[in-house]
Amino acid sequence: MAGSKLDPIDRMILAELQADGRMTNVELAKRVGISAPPCLRRVRTLEEAGYIRGYHADVDARALGFEVQVYAMVGLVSQAEVDLSDFENLCKDWPLVRECHMLNGEVDFILKCVAPDLSTFQTFLTEQLTSADNVASVKTSLVIRGAKDDPGVPFEVLEERLSQTA
Amino acid sequence: MAGSKLDPIDRMILAELQADGRMTNVELAKRVGISAPPCLRRVRTLEEAGYIRGYHADVDARALGFEVQVYAMVGLVSQAEVDLSDFENLCKDWPLVRECHMLNGEVDFILKCVAPDLSTFQTFLTEQLTSADNVASVKTSLVIRGAKDDPGVPFEVLEERLSQTA
DNA sequence: TTGTTTCGCGCAATATTATTTCAAGAATGC
DNA sequence: GCATTCTTGAAATAATATTGCGCGAAACAA
16 A cells, blocks of 8 residues: 555656645646546545645745744754653744754754744743753854745656666 | 735634645635635735745655755855855755755855765765855755654744734 | 725635546556 | 456546625725
């Protein structure tokens, strides 16, 4: 059920829905060159198999009053598994933290944060993040401007790669 | 036309579509408590006003064969505006670079990269990124595991904030 | 207050789309 | 070669999106 591999049409579907997640199934079917019913079945299968995790509107944070975006590099005192997942759970409870990734190297985690303004972020930083259990160090960098923000994966690279093996 | 502010229903719509971008308009209307036609009109208005930039399927990179995710911190030799935007344009042409944000502080840019495997990334790193014009330093960190990856903004925080002013 | 304008709503009608059903063609395995 | 399995596409049906329009509430003017 999940071990099934993807054929070129599946990958086209994924690429199209990554680019426009609200496309109608009729339009999608037209683009990938099959009729609507099998196209819809493929989409459902891709969803159930976990290739598609969900669909999200990309909202403009600034327009909504979130003027500040920050990357925070966090180092912990202890890297024991329990302590790592404790910190991850803290992050899950902090709405200002939108992403949390565990890294190798000097830093243990990188956090992507948003906030309405700098003082809101500073309050969060000092009262929540820095003062959390097990947090040893936090280094933050404000995002001055965004230059690229593409979703997901580059299917072009995937196709290239597959055509070489084949 | 664009200067119009958002009312609570607009924000509910945004929150719902951020959580599930493929929700039908009928379902969306039900959730925000109005009938379908005005709901659809609001969605269109939000799209045109730029509050909604687009919709994207959230695809599982690992399942698609992109085993490697990396954050790269890039320092440039020159931070003159021309050189900054030159580098940004380079990033836009690199499919493995999914995001590029300009930062304050020691580092000039943070890049989020994906690749099918480590060697593909290493090749990109040494032959493209590190050796690009004006690039002074690159420090990379592999993502060991992802703990949180929520889209967009926390509308809860926005509502909190608005209820205090009101 | 009263008249007027403006705005956004929802009903109803229509156009599109999603979804189910099913028979037939391709791929796979024995 | 033949049966099994899968997937497709046409057709029918259900659901959804979209348009047109009249109504009532809020904003505004006098």
